[in-house]
Amino acid sequence: MLSDFYPSKMFKFCPFCGSKEFAWDGAKSHRCGACGHKLYVNEAAATVALIANARGELLFVRRRYNPAKGTLDLPGGFVDLGETAEHAVTREVKEELNLEVSKLQFFGSFPNRYLFGEVVYFTLDLVFVCTVRDFSPLSAADDVESYLFAAPQKVNVDEIGLESIREVVKAYAKLIAER
Numbered sequence: 484m485l486s487d488f489y490p491s492k493m494f495k496f497c498p499f500c501g502s503k504e505f506a507w508d509g510a511k512s513h514r515c516g517a518c519g520h521k522l523y524v525n526e527a528a529a530t531v532a533l534i535a536n537a538r539g540e541l542l543f544v545r546r547r548y549n550p551a552k553g554t555l556d557l558p559g560g561f562v563d564l565g566e567t568a569e570h571a572v573t574r575e576v577k578e579e580l581n582l583e584v585s586k587l588q589f590f591g592s593f594p595n596r597y598l599f600g601e602v603v604y605f606t607l608d609l610v611f612v613c614t615v616r617d618f619s620p621l622s623a624a625d626d627v628e629s630y631l632f633a634a635p636q637k638v639n640v641d642e643i644g645l646e647s648i649r650e651v652v653k654a655y656a657k658l659i660a661e662r
Contacts, residue, residue, distance in 0.1 A: 485596070488603045490524045498522060526594065529606040530572035531559040531648065532613045533590060533655055534582070540632035541655070544579065547628040550597040551644025557651065558627070559608070568609045576613060579627045586614035591654065595647030608647045635659060 486492075491507040497515035504516030512523040534542040543555045558579050562571040573584045590610040596603050623629050635656040640649045 485598060485603055488598050488601055490602060493602050494522070524605070526605040526607040528562040528568060528571075529560060529595070529608045530562060530568050530575060531557050531593075531608050531610040531651055532572050532576050532584070532587075533557065533610060533651070534576070534584075534613045534615055536618065536632050538632075539634065539659070541635045541638075541652070542580070543631050543633055543638070544623070544627040545629045545631075546644060547626045550599050553628070554644025555638070555642045555648075556644060557648055560626075561606075562609075569611070572609075572611045572613065576615075578625045579623070580630060581620045581622045581624060582615045582618065583620075584613045585616050587611040591651075593647040593650050593654075595645055597645060606647070608651070610651050 494513055495505060496503060497505040497518060497520060499520040500515060500518040502515055502517035505513050506516065507513055511525070512521045514521050536542070542558065544558055546552050546554055546556050558576050559572060560575040562568055569587060572587060576582050576584050588611060590612050593608045593610060595606045595608050621630065635652050636659065638652060640652060643649045643652060
């Protein structure tokens with residue numbers, strides 16, 4: 484069960500003093516009974532790019548690595564320390580697909596969680612609709628195994644490996660249908 488790997492159950496020792504008196508407070512942090520320090524568990528910021536071609540098909544990627552290796556995903560990744568979400572999504576699209584984002588617009592935020600290295604990581608996925616003028620340099624790189632274009636309303640969401648991305652695709656398909 485995924486909850487067996489939540490940080491509340493994984494961390495047993497205080498990172499400040501090494502004490503075993505390191506306990507989860509039941510809400511969002513660990514507190515050390517020996518030194519009094521608190522360690523908060525917060526969501527990490529990640530970005531997701533919604534990139535459509537001239538036919539309105541979304542650009543999907545296939546994950547090269549775990550979590551969810553081999554499943555469909557959307558381009559994106561973690562926001563680095565000191566980086567804006569806008570810069571992160573632009574950087575990730577370049578690293579993963581060799582594409583230049585010329586314009587972007589915030590679409591929404593979606594919470595996510597996934598198991599990696601025996602710990603559940605919580606993210607807040609910041610989703611942007613991105614415009615790419617030239618798809619000719621498109622190539623799979625970094626943590627992307629391959630890519631494909633597909634109509635968002637026709638994609639089998641069960642082939643998408645991450646919870647949040649399934650919700651993003653459903654929300655985007657609904658928006659397209661309402662237009």
